[in-house]
Amino acid sequence: MPKFEKVSVIGSGAGGLLTALGLANRNIKTDIYEMASHIGGRFYSYYVDGYWVDEGLHVITRINSGPFIRFLRNNLKSIPKFVPHEGWYFRVYDREDTVPSSVFKALKWKLVDFSGRIQLLKIGAKIKTMTHEKMLHEKDKTFAQYLDEHNITHKVLRDILESGLYLATGVPITEASAYESLMTLKDTDKNEPKLKAIKKILFGTNDYDEGYVIGGMGGLLERIVDGIHGEIKTQSKVTQIDVEDNQVVGIHVNGEYIPTNYVVSNVPLWSLYKLLHGVDSETMNWFKSYSHMRPTYGLTIWFGLKKKVLNDRKSRVIVYPRPSAWIVSTSAYDPSRAPEGKELVAVATILQKGENPKKKAELLKEEVLEKYHPEILKYAEMEHIQHSYATRAALILGQTSLDRPGPRTPIKGLYIVGTDTAGKGVGLQHAANSALGAIDAITKDMEMQNQ
Numbered sequence: 437m438p439k440f441e442k443v444s445v446i447g448s449g450a451g452g453l454l455t456a457l458g459l460a461n462r463n464i465k466t467d468i469y470e471m472a473s474h475i476g477g478r479f480y481s482y483y484v485d486g487y488w489v490d491e492g493l494h495v496i497t498r499i500n501s502g503p504f505i506r507f508l509r510n511n512l513k514s515i516p517k518f519v520p521h522e523g524w525y526f527r528v529y530d531r532e533d534t535v536p537s538s539v540f541k542a543l544k545w546k547l548v549d550f551s552g553r554i555q556l557l558k559i560g561a562k563i564k565t566m567t568h569e570k571m572l573h574e575k576d577k578t579f580a581q582y583l584d585e586h587n588i589t590h591k592v593l594r595d596i597l598e599s600g601l602y603l604a605t606g607v608p609i610t611e612a613s614a615y616e617s618l619m620t621l622k623d624t625d626k627n628e629p630k631l632k633a634i635k636k637i638l639f640g641t642n643d644y645d646e647g648y649v650i651g652g653m654g655g656l657l658e659r660i661v662d663g664i665h666g667e668i669k670t671q672s673k674v675t676q677i678d679v680e681d682n683q684v685v686g687i688h689v690n691g692e693y694i695p696t697n698y699v700v701s702n703v704p705l706w707s708l709y710k711l712l713h714g715v716d717s718e719t720m721n722w723f724k725s726y727s728h729m730r731p732t733y734g735l736t737i738w739f740g741l742k743k744k745v746l747n748d749r750k751s752r753v754i755v756y757p758r759p760s761a762w763i764v765s766t767s768a769y770d771p772s773r774a775p776e777g778k779e780l781v782a783v784a785t786i787l788q789k790g791e792n793p794k795k796k797a798e799l800l801k802e803e804v805l806e807k808y809h810p811e812i813l814k815y816a817e818m819e820h821i822q823h824s825y826a827t828r829a830a831l832i833l834g835q836t837s838l839d840r841p842g843p844r845t846p847i848k849g850l851y852i853v854g855t856d857t858a859g860k861g862v863g864l865q866h867a868a869n870s871a872l873g874a875i876d877a878i879t880k881d882m883e884m885q886n887q
Contacts, residue, residue, distance in 0.1 A: 442464075442466060442698075443464060443465070443696075443698040443699070444469065444700070445467065445699075445700045446674045446699065446700065446703055446711075447468075447470065447471075447477070447854075448472075448476055448477065448479075448702070449476070449477035449702045449854060449867075450476075450479050450855075450863075451853035451857075451870050452700060452702030453479065453661070454507060454870075455702075456468055456665075456666065457512075457660050458507070458872065458875040459879075460511075461511045464665075464878070465665050465666040466665065466666040467666050468668040469669050469672040469674050470672060471672060471673035472670060473670055473671055474670060475657070475661070475670060476491070476653070478490075478653070479491070479656070479657050480654060480657060481653050481654025481655070481657075482654070485740060485818045486818075487738065487740040487773065487774050487780045488773050488774075489773075489820060490652050490654070491824065492784070492822060493764055493782040494653055495646050495648055495751055495764060496646065496864055497645065497646045497863070498623075498645050498646070499518040499647045502865050503861065503865050504865050504867070504868040506868070508659075512660070514659075516649050516650055516655060517650040518649050519648055519650060519749065519770070520645075520646065520647040520749070521647050521749045522748060522749045522751075523750065523751070524750075524751045524753060526547060526599065526600075526755055527752065527755060528548075528592060528595075528596065528755050528756065532546075532547075532752075533546040536556070536560075539557060542560065548592050548593050548596075555590045559583070559586060559588050562586065563618055563621050568622075571622075574615050574618060575836060576833065577613075577614040577833075578609065578611060578614060578833060579597075579601065579609040579612045579613070579614045579617035579618075580608075580610045580612075581614065582617070582618070583609070592755075595756070595758070598758075598760075600753060601617050602760060603760075603786065605830065605831040606730075606829070606830040606831060607732070607830045607832055608759070613833055613836045616836050620862070647769070648766060652766070652770065652773065669689075672689050674703075675688050675711070676688040676711055676712075677699060677701075677712055677713065678693075678714055679712060679850075682716075682846070682847055682848055683847070683848045683849055684696065684698070684848065687699060698851075698882075700852075702853050704729075704731065704854070705726045705729060705841075705852060705854065706726055706727045706729040706731070707727070708723055708852070709723035709726075709727060712847075722845075726841070729829040729830075729835055731830070732786060733786070734787060735785050735787040735796055735822070736782055736784040737783045737784075737797050737800060737801075737820070737821050738780065738819070739780070739781045739782075739819055740779075740817055740820075741774075741778055741779040741780070741781060741817070742778055742815050743777075743778070743815045744779040745809075745811040745812060745815055746763075746779065747765055748765060759786050761785045761804045763782070763783050763784075764781070764782050765779055765781050766780050766781070767779050767780040781812055783804070783805065785800060787823055793821060793823040797821050828862060828866070829856040837858060840856065840859075842858035842873060843858070843873040843876075844877050849881075851874045853870045853871055854867065855870070
């Protein structure tokens with residue numbers, strides 16, 4: 437392809453970095469401006485007392501055939517190794533069991549009584565055989581309303597479903613979009629033939645399409661950065677995007693004006709309007725219409741253990757108390773996460789609005805770990821608390837992926853990426869879909885400009 441003008445990327449989260457990587461593969465250079473002292477956002481790892489922790493707990497979905505892994509295969513010479521997890525293990529008080537993968541296992545599920553098992557079979561079969569087109573008809577309902585309509589009334593079953601969905605949608609099922617919840621539970625971006633779906637329901641499947649990446653998020657970040665063509669500048673805060681005649685003409689970085697006609701924004705969509713200068717009221721109102729989006733926040737406590745106590749690749753979800761807690765031993769996937777003979781365990785949950793992170797962490801230790809995994813506290817020699825934006829806006833009615841803009845905006849040359857913009861999935865799957873949209877739009881616009 438011909439050499440084009442550089443693209444300016446504001447923000448180095450997953451959406452911005454993947455966009456820069458994909459543009460590099462099309463011979464388009466980028467300059468990335470990151471206001472923090474390090475790149476990556478939650479796409480990041482660092483050492484704490486000899487343990488290598490990620491910025492938040494990450495188990496990546498669809499590691500075999502999802503949009504993120506396809507993006508890496510198409511844009512990197514070699515991709516890192518992903519280790520599959522052993523499944524989701526839910527704990528309801530003194531009982532623990534995996535999500536049933538067949539009718540036979542559902543009928544023997546330990547977490548609910550017989551009526552709960554029948555309701556699970558009913559709703560599970562409906563979701564697994566449901567097409568994405570039919571899911572669209574549920575976009576104006578909450579998932580709780582969807583369950584009510586199908587007479588799924590078993591409280592423990594509903595709480596188990598919510599405990600998994602809370603981590604994906606950022607809100608309880610009384611607020612979560614039914615469409616987004618159904619997409620998450622179906623766990624595939626493709627429509628399977630109904631006969632194939634029924635066969636899986638009857639006989640089960642051993643596919644574990646989720647796992648941890650060797651090298652952690654920091655190692656993944658290094659691979660992606662190596663493939664980017666252009667400069668990456670940290671401690672570079674963009675304070676203004678200049679627009680003339682509805683066309684981007686430049687940005688202000690640390691007080692310096694930089695002319696540019698192509699800008700990719702990876703800043704949160706709900707605050708982007710604050711950077712715009714020179715736009716008319718109608719355009720400004722378009723951006724402000726997304727300022728009411730609700731960010732979600734996560735809390736992660738990392739424990740460095742002087743002895744291996746879990747050391748397996750289970751994704752443990754503690755259903756009670758609400759909201760649920762998620763526990764993973766990352767060093768069981770990648771021993772380099774912890775010193776030899778030791779273990780690194782992460783405990784994560786959603787941090788609700790107004791909650792104090794330190795008090796929430798103490799509550800997690802008292803109500804979750806002391807009850808169900810006291811061995812973690814007993815052998816902990818390192819404890820590290822993180823709380824940050826949880827990579828997405830809440831997936832509530834009127835603010836689902838169907839209602840979000842992207843990659844183009846009303847301003848020519850301004851594109852938006854990130855998990856709060858248009859795109860399917862959550863986390864890195866959403867970021868990859870978002871980046872693909874921006875890359876295609878920029879390439880087409882540049883080709884038209886140079887004709």
